[in-house]
Amino acid sequence: MTDATITTAPELIRAAPELPDLLPPIKLRGGILGFARRYPAIAIGGALVLAMVLIAVFAPYLGTVDPTALAPTRRTREPSAAFWFGTDMLGRDIYSRVLYGARVSLTVGFSVALLASLAGLIIGLVSGFVRWSDGIIMRVMDGMMSIPPILLAIALMALTRGSVGNVIIAITIADIPRVSRLVRSVVLSLREQPYVDAAIAAGTRTPMIILRHILPNTVAPMTVQATYVCASAMIVEAILSFIGAGTPPTIPSWGNIMAEGRALWQVKPYIVFFPAVFLSVTVLAVNLLGDGLRDALDPRLAKRL
């Protein structure tokens, strides 16, 4: 890490291995069952995430109705055969809302993971290769990391109008410094490797070095990091929506459903219960996937956490 600046190092448990070797192949020996036995976390987490993705994609075909259609005449109905998860204060079908809500959460989670990884990759590469920029970039990242991520996202949301796109941007910005620092540390440690040195000495151009030596080595730690970013982004989205700074209330997102149901949690707990379970399970699945990937990709850390 940098010299005497403040210890805003990436949270240790989210930190990537300091010097990953080339991506160790995950062998599919013994078929799917064998894989599942060796990497139970990946198998369980992956299966759950896949299930959520399928639910989100096929929400219209899973016995749902229009999730925004009001029907005040049949409001706050308990879960039943007609309304599997009951109805909310305005008579909207919670089952449909929760299923459609998966779209928002997953969109936010995946987009933030992707965008933060991309932005972090670029910033990390620049600061690792363009020596003079390193100091400036890392000072800025230190500063950004000193702002608690949820507050940074809140501040950004206060400046813009509530929309899914803006939520994604706000959470992404808050997550960029962690990814950049990770990429930079990979770049810096790889630069010291003899074979990279040799490549530089042989006159290989920087883009080629990045493509051949750097990128493949960042894939593993970044994948692990991306899953954690994805999980935390989904929670942050729910929190932002819950306090009224996130997805506009007209869009059914898990955070919004819970925000609306919270007034009634004592009387009609199921309104909060179902989205809470879906959100928790999804985040749990992504976290499991991340833990599993980390263990599989970096055996050295596997024992530790």
Added chain:
Amino acid sequence: MLSYTIRRILATIPVMVVVALFVFSLLYIAPGDPAAVIAGDQATPADVERIRQSLGLDRPFLIRFGEWLWQILHGDLGTSIFTNLPVAAMIAQRVEPTLSLMAVTLVIAICLAVPMGVVAAWQADTLIDRAIMAFAVLGFSVPVFVVGYLLAYVFALELDWLPVQGYTQISEGLWPWFENLILPALALGCVYIALIARITRASMLEVLQQDFIRTARAKGVGQTRILFVHALKNAAVPIVTVIGIGVALLIGGAVVTETVFAIPGIGRLTVDAILRRDYPVIQGVVLMFSFLYVLVNLLIDLLYTVLDPRIRY
């Protein structure tokens, strides 16, 4: 040691300036007219014009930033659009509940999480370990408000053991103050406990494999003593680091927790300000919390030298 302390304190100054610069420039990076954002949704064109004048948008960016920073150094965080009160005064009025909540959470979390991590490492790969780690993963995955409502339901409504809302000033007695903070602190602490327990376990596992532990065992030192004195002391640095970093989680979570438990603190102020689009307040809160965060981590950095005599600067 002293020179390190001084250098370390000086080194936080550029970080704080960068935080301030970043928070300041957010307003100008965001799409739209900064004056309109400051003035709020309900402002008339005349209001916006007045604010544009006072922002001095025609002058160079750095000069405006300098002036703004100068104001902040004099304790002037601007004026709320909504209440017309100075932001600094609004924050000062609500600082006690928030700091109390965070302090109690910190203490409760450490008292619960560290033993959990130690036991998990000691009993590694047993059912106890699995259970503790399962809780840790779960703690990461359940949003803080869900935990809050569950706790309130069980302990306040069903069992009627603890109050469900509000805040009592510490000047009105230690127990009334603490009683009100137990449930919010547990809800807020959930993620934090998970984080600390995980890192404690990991750090302990590493230390427990080392020679001096074996030596201590051979000498017949008791198990509890080995775990909590010999091993924990050597595993302390990463744990303390995570405690410092996790304060960011506490700050974010406080915003939600204060809303759920109706605690009139800075978190509530933030949520109110969001719905009112009261940007000066949000800016002030972000700055204040960030400085707090930097300070906490500065303290922890300084703590390292005490905790681990091997670290010398």
Added chain:
Amino acid sequence: MRNGAALVWDMLYGVDGKLQPRRQMVESEEVSSDGLVWTFRLRGGLKFHDGEPVLAKDVVASLARWQARDNMGLMTKEIEQELVAVDDRTFRWVLKKPYPKLLVALGKVGTPSCFIMPARIAATDPFKPIGDYVGSGPMRFVRNEWVPGAKAVFERFADYAPRQEPNSWLSGGKHMLLERIEWIVMPDPATASAALQNGEVDWWETPIADIVPVLKKNRNVMVDIADPLGNIGSFRMNHLHPPFNDVRARRAILTAMNQEDYMRAVVGDNALWKPLPGFFTPGTPLYSEDGGEILKGPRRLDAAKRLLADSGYSGQPVTCVVAQDLQITKAQGEVTADLLRKLGVNVDFAAVDWGTNAARRAQKSPPGQGGWQMFHTWHAGAVCIDPSSYTAIRANGDKAWFGWPTSAKVESEITAWYDARNLDEEKAAIARLNKAALEDVVYAPTGFFLAYQAWRKNIDGIVKGPLPFFWGVSKAA
């Protein structure tokens, strides 16, 4: 803040439970036979919270402040010859025209009420909030414990001189049996409900209807209707800007809206609501359904769409400001958003808090520049019994309430009601007024509903009324 204001500031007159104005700070009044010269004498021993006596000059300044802000105040201002302090305890009001409802105006519940404050405070800009809370009422506002948006504290003002009569609403002896009142804002109804059940708070002003069954089950909690006169839900449109500057677009809303949807969303499945094809409080003498057909019967979405198209609307965004922190406004807003979507309107749903809503609705500028096209609120049934304090029914354009409706017919019927000599004439005027207001769509009534209040069993003396009256309320250990 009106509810707190009634504690901190006393009034010259106050309405009682039958909505009749009674003397409060005034000891006696005399009116000349032509109804033009009013002479008022203040009670002795009245004091402000800073210990200074309440003088006639303070009253005159307070009246001037109120006149600038209130509809009836404006009316009195227009016909005013002079308003002067005669001596320390006497002031005289000379009018150019008789104004029989003067005492109603001075004692009304509807905001802005005519509160009496020291002259130096009253003299500040009437449209700026005051910064100094020295009042004349039975409770003192404890400023240093005030946390805006979270908590307000009131303490008994020992030097307050209550009247001898028993209290009733804003009239009679405001004897404070409580030393201290803490007013706590809880952002979350669930938390508030739990706090009441646990005895952490004593009185909950506005429990949401869905939680009431839980409260009723609790042996330590009493639940009752807050105000028998109930409330009228209101969906205000901005008459200054498209599309609702065109009466056809406004009628489209009335044609399409289903009051049952609104009312069920606001108060739930129970018998707390009824449809309201009019603007006046059901069960009161002037209630009328004239012209109410547009709100009755099956809803006609297609006809509404045609009306909208005729008005020239073609998909421009329409800003609907919805306060999220009040269940009544939030529920109405959601129903409206749904209704508008069905009508093919492009809704711009602005989620704000009530404070912002209140500030924003005062903006006359176009929606793109801080203005708005729609917001929701509700009016106390106590106010909607007649036009005297019913500012929301006024249709005098720029001077009217937010939305600034213009309808000569409505205005002339209001005048007709003021001029009415007996109840039959009043009823006839109100029936015509109701019809005209529906034709021009002054606003869209979303229905009539009752609200609850809930309190701990050890609290005694709570009465039903349009706002909480703390005098006479006591708390047993």
